[in-house]
Amino acid sequence: MRQLTRWLPEWASPWAVVAFVFGFAVLYSLPLVISFDSYTHGIITQAFVFAAAAMAWNWLGGYVGQISFGHAAMFGVGGFLSARLLLTTSFPFWIAWIVGGLAAASYALLWGHPTLRLRGPYFAIATIGVSEATRLIATYWGDFTGGSSGISLPISEGTAKFSLYWYALYFMAFVVLLSYYLRKSRIGLGLLAIKEDVDAAQDVGVSANYYQDAVLFLSGLVVGVAGGIYASYFVFIEPGDMFGFERSISFLLMGVIGGVGTILGPVLGAFVFVILQEYLIASYPDLYLGLYGTLLIVVILFEPLGLSGLLLRIARLFGYRPRVLDITVGDTKLTAMEEPEAVEPPESDVEPARKEAKA
Amino acid sequence: MKAVLVRKGTILLGMLALLIAACAPTEDAAREAGDEAEVPDEILVGATLPLTGEEADNGLRYQEGYELAFEVANEDGGLEIGGETVPVRLELLDDTTDQATAVNLAERLINRDQVHVMLGTYSTALVEAQSTVAEQNQIPYVNGGGAATAIYDRGYQWIFGALAPVELLATTQMEWIQKEQEAGNVPDPAEIALLWENTSHGEDYRKGVQDFAEQSGGSFEVVVDESFELDSKDFSAVLSKVKSSGADLFLADAHLPDYVTMQRQYVSSDLCHDVITYGARGSEADAAEALGQENVNYILSAVWWNAQLGEQGGQNEQFINAYKERYNTDPEWYQALGYETVRALFTAIEDAGSVEPEPLREALANLEMESILPGGQLSFPEETGYQADYPFVVQQNLPDGSSPIVYPEELATGKAIAPNPNCEG
Structure with a gap:
């Protein structure tokens, strides 16, 4: 373990690496060991894709504190561009996904650069507008999106759909690593500083514009690729589903259910969301949206860190205590819990510095 | 000691993962196991x-x-x-x-x-x-x-x-309109306001009408050609285009929820045309209930079946x-x-x-x-492509709440009324 520590950058924990490798190995071999039906196989594949998208949403909503209701726009752009590339070119599917992701990231930057100057509810409202405008444009751009009917992709032969499980797993694993890096590295501290107080963060040398743009670009990239994989999985997509408000809300719900601002919370949230949806929608199609609403209220009222917070409480019962880190950003000293709680800036240190800077 | 244990544990986990991967069944094997007997119990x-x-x-x-x-x-x-x-x-x-x-x-x-x-x-x-x-x-x-x-x-x-196919639906409606045109009940040439939902259903309808108009030798001209989103809540923009065009015929292709919403806004916009249709929709009893019988009278629809075939x-x-x-x-x-x-x-x-x-x-x-x-x-x-192909029947809503078949003639159970009497006066 000491040798492993020597190879790793200072922000990476050797235990986290071991847990990651173990988790990856288990998920990789799971369908090979347990021969579950292809419906269950597909549900887990979807959960991987949505886990990646929810983590990407969480970078903006959880790490930076900019709640987005517009991530469906990137999901749709990535999905439709990938689909069109697969229909009209002979690109391998993974190139189509990446191109779709890059287009989605660029689109995110296009509307995000001006709107990220807004904070709190103003930013949230702007994202609703962007999402709805994008949906309408996509719906009426029939030549590209197939209009309200959507477009069908070629149905691949053999076990191509079966193998999407592993592509989705690689994708999710990559996003977990990126999520960990963003949270634990110096960039993550900058993001948390922006979340706590954007003015104070600027005062200590954190470029809020640069950091927020970069995070939105990365978030759009991942959500766009997720849209591409989703299109390949379903071989049929339509604007109402890809760009719809419900899609944006689903990313938010996954984050909130799992734990906003945590690294793995959105993964938990995505699994709960996808599995609940699949099993409830067949039996109680009218109730499942109400159930999500209730779940949201319960989480916000009783456990703001969602399932991650719940797991932390259970871990504490068994004697776990999160490591407290003292970190210095510029001249400001921050106190951070290792995981999953967000950075808590000591009032006495940050507040006077901010007031002084404003004065 | 602790480091040695962790290292050994990691190696063991890796070996375990490789072992289970090596002895994994394939998807095909799993499917074969689930194959059914030739005659099932149910x-x-x-x-x-x-x-x-x-x-x-x-x-x-x-x-x-x-x-x-x-x-x-x-x-x-x-x-x-x-x-x-x-x-x-x-x-x-x-x-x-x-x-x-x-x-x-x-x-x-x-x-x-x-x-x-x-x-x-x-x-x-x-x-x-x-x-x-x-x-x-x-x-x-x-x-x-x-x-x-x-x-x-x-x-x-x-x-x-x-x-x-929906294209045949549009063609059948146009055949009936042409027959009425030949009888002098519809202007010649007639201008068409064509609205279609932007789905493949709507596109087929549009193609059917456009192709018929093009082959009519100038008897029909499409002067408004607009699409709308499925399950829309507001049609005022497209209906105002229809109004300003002064078209003679109003041909729309819509599913039931859009038909009800559009017809409500059509009536409130004081629109009236010699022929009005929503494709296959128009004769539904709950639509008449929602809109009022007087607001669905004389709407024409071409459908895949009518109870009067009984x-x-x-x-x-x-x-x-x-x-x-x-x-x-x-x-x-x-x-x-x-x-x-x-x-x-x-x-x-x-x-x-x-x-x-x-x-x-x-x-x-x-x-x-x-x-x-x-x-x-x-x-x-x-x-x-394994799609059935058989004739449509054209029906028309009457003030008594019935919708008799008016076309084709060999199946007709009632007489068509054109132009739309609602537009008189």
Whole structure:
């Protein structure tokens, strides 16, 4: 373990690496060991894709504190561009996904650069507008999106759909690593500083514009690729589903259910969301949206860190205590819990510095 | 000591992962294990319908047709296959008028519930999405709810449609209008305001009207050609274009929720045209109730079936009587198509003598059965991508609440009224 520590950058924990490798190995071999039906196989594949998208949403909503209701726009752009590339070119599917992701990231930057100057509810409202405008444009751009009917992709032969499980797993694993890096590295501290107080963060040398743009670009990239994989999985997509408000809300719900601002919370949230949806929608199609609403209220009222917070409480019962880190950003000293709680800036240190800077 | 333990533990975990990966069964092996016996104890048919959401009214109508057909089949013990009579059971789920849900539920029915065959959902948009799942899983999918040619021109081999193409619907309506034009009841040349939902259903309708107009030698001209979003809430923009165009004919293609919303706004905009149609919609009793009978009078619709076909006796009469006995009301074309779709599937199962996918697919592809639908025959020709092709009947709403067939003449049960009397005075 000491040798492993020597190879790793200072922000990476050797235990986290071991847990990651173990988790990856288990998920990789799971369908090979347990021969579950292809419906269950597909549900887990979807959960991987949505886990990646929810983590990407969480970078903006959880790490930076900019709640987005517009991530469906990137999901749709990535999905439709990938689909069109697969229909009209002979690109391998993974190139189509990446191109779709890059287009989605660029689109995110296009509307995000001006709107990220807004904070709190103003930013949230702007994202609703962007999402709805994008949906309408996509719906009426029939030549590209197939209009309200959507477009069908070629149905691949053999076990191509079966193998999407592993592509989705690689994708999710990559996003977990990126999520960990963003949270634990110096960039993550900058993001948390922006979340706590954007003015104070600027005062200590954190470029809020640069950091927020970069995070939105990365978030759009991942959500766009997720849209591409989703299109390949379903071989049929339509604007109402890809760009719809419900899609944006689903990313938010996954984050909130799992734990906003945590690294793995959105993964938990995505699994709960996808599995609940699949099993409830067949039996109680009218109730499942109400159930999500209730779940949201319960989480916000009783456990703001969602399932991650719940797991932390259970871990504490068994004697776990999160490591407290003292970190210095510029001249400001921050106190951070290792995981999953967000950075808590000591009032006495940050507040006077901010007031002084404003004065 | 601790470091050594961790290292050994990590190596062991790695070896364990490799071992389980090496002895993993393949997908094919898992599927082979689940193969069915040739004659099952029960034939399980999976289906989803929009029982809630925008298309709930029509989904419930299809459900009535489906359930009646299952009840009739099970009255004699079920279907004859392999020399045995096997009961049939319908596993019906609500797809909430949502394409992604329709797809997911089809996956569930096929791969988890292991249904033998799938019945389709209702409305082109849902069928277009859901049918990809059946094709991927190579399981026969018979639907009576998707009419657009886009569903059938994808080269799919497992999708069978009992609705005749929408393009033919538009052509049939135009033939009737041309007949009225020749009789002097519609201006010549006539200007058309054409509105269509931006789905493949709407595109087919648009193509049918445009092609007819182009070939009419100047008798028809499309002066407004606008699309609208499915399940829209506001049509004021397109209707104001229609108003300013001064068109003679108002031809729209809309599903039931859009028809009700658009017609409400059409009436409140003081619009009136010599001919008004919403494609296949217009005669629905609940629409008349929602809009008021006076606001749906003289609307023309071309449909895949009309209850007045029962006056010819035969299978139509049997269906109508069975339906009335169960539901105490007259069926509309939705219930008839639901019923006939199931009957086509059951006939094919008996022809194949099996519910195995490949023989059943073959039986559906070669099906030739007597039908309650106009023309009296139902088949799924390969040249149309396994979409049925039979004539439409044109019907017109009258102030007494009836909708007699006005075209084609050999099936007509009433006389057409044109131009629209609502526009007089």
